[in-house]
Amino acid sequence: MISVQHITKRYGNHLAIEDVTFNVKRGEILGFLGPNGAGKTTTMRIITGFMPASEGTVQVAGFDCFEHPQEIKKRIGYLPESPPLYQELTVTEYLRFVGQLKRLPPSRVPGRMAQVIEQLGLGSVRHRVIGHLSKGFRQRVGLAQALIHDPPVLILDEPTIGLDPIQIIEIRDVIRGLAGSHTVILSTHILSEATAICDRVVIIDRGHIVAEDTPAQLSSRLRQSEKISLTVKHPPDNWRERLSTIPGVLQVIQGPTPETSIIEYELGQDLREDIAQFVVNQGVGLLELKPLSLSLEDVFLQLTQQDENLAHAQDASPSSHPSLPVENRTQA
């Protein structure tokens, strides 16, 4: 549905994004993840046709961004970082205006307006002037604006920013409800949000894509060993040394409390039964035994820090090859 091919954007001498390539399938929700200033907004602006890329092409629903920009614009609903609202219009006036601007057939305008007002819970403020609304409502009006012409593609730049936790959950539900019928790209720097909503994530850092996969696979791919957290009631002396005698255990480290230990063992093995048996035999009071999976936070930090180390390594000795080649990370 969306195909981004080798796009590069330069602002003068500053390289905002370089050789960014990814595809989004119909009905998929793609999370665009990265620290602030990584190039998320730039990439989204290029896809929406707000600004042209310095190099590379974008295709949306088979239309090329240079040959048929208007066809692309008709098919995209876009929520920029700050919602583009006219302070002096009421919510209904504004939505009618945007619907007409997006060339929604006049007969469909009232129906779509009623639908998005319902979908985003704007009924109570529909006749109020946008300038008087709270931030949460403005964000919702911004999202309503992106949805009004029922576009097959939605580009949402940090859709939950500035909302309270309840509103965040509501907006996430709305976005998840769009999956299947709509293709969505959303950017965020909140990792749990990407895990919660997205089918796939693209991690971008300093203008380059550093990883692209499903949230689950990303975390399993970067895991080098299995980890298990064990909590017992009365840990005896040299408890951790005793634990390391279990066959297969690589390392035992102290967890967040004295009662908790983190046991690390080789990937592909399952020592849970052995560990449980060992603890019960010792009679120390087994309280909890749970596997630890790498969260997206860990993945993210690992990737962006690897990138940093890589940059340092290259700065130090340009000829030496870093231990982890870029290709491995971006295409694995």
Place this chain on the structure above:
Amino acid sequence: MTPVNTLIAKELRCFVVSPVFYVVGAVFLFISGFLAHLMVVNAGQQALRFLQMQNTYAQLNLNELVFRPIFHSLAIVLIFLLPMLTMRLFAEERKLRTMELLLTSPIGINEIISAKFMSVLIIYLGLLGLTGLTPFVLSFYSTFHVDPILTGYLGLALQGAFFLSCGVLASTLTENQIVAAFLSFGIIIVFWLLGGLGSILGDTTLGAVISYLSFVEHFDRLVRGLLEAKDIVYYLSGTVLMLFIAHRVVDSHRWQ
């Protein structure tokens, strides 16, 4: 509704709720009414003096005594008032980041610019139309030539359109409305002063070219009742040129 009409309607809606529109409208109408009053009183005094000196009744030329001064004064008032109407058109869209909505909608930059220009032109022509009350009322009490009034109004309409296009251009150049207003005064005043420079240079080719570039002599001819193609071409080409540059400016923002 086409997107252009939609945009015009939205701009008009924004004007109607904006205090700037009411202030500009009130000042413009007050000045034009006050000028008409002054000129009519002045014409009456001149008639009285004429009657005392010559002891005869002479037909007063209202076109010369009333309308021509009104047209010239209003043209100057427009230099200061019209930038107030155009200053927000693009500056505000950039400041509030709503330009992003317009530029990602299936509507071209030329359509955005023409819609904004049309909306402000409609507002201006509406205000100008209200000043037509003066000749209308005077026509009941006196006789005068209608043709120079019509060409005078045509001149004010064309001159206003040109000023508005300068204002649209100024508004695309900055995010700050005050800066946009002053910038458009600046552009218009340069075109005004070119007239003075042209007359200093006199009958040389350069003088003629510079005089042509200024609106002063074009407006003067229209107010005197001379309807010539070159004056109309001047205003229309000037307006189109300003809007074209505005188009380039908006387009160039996309690359930055």
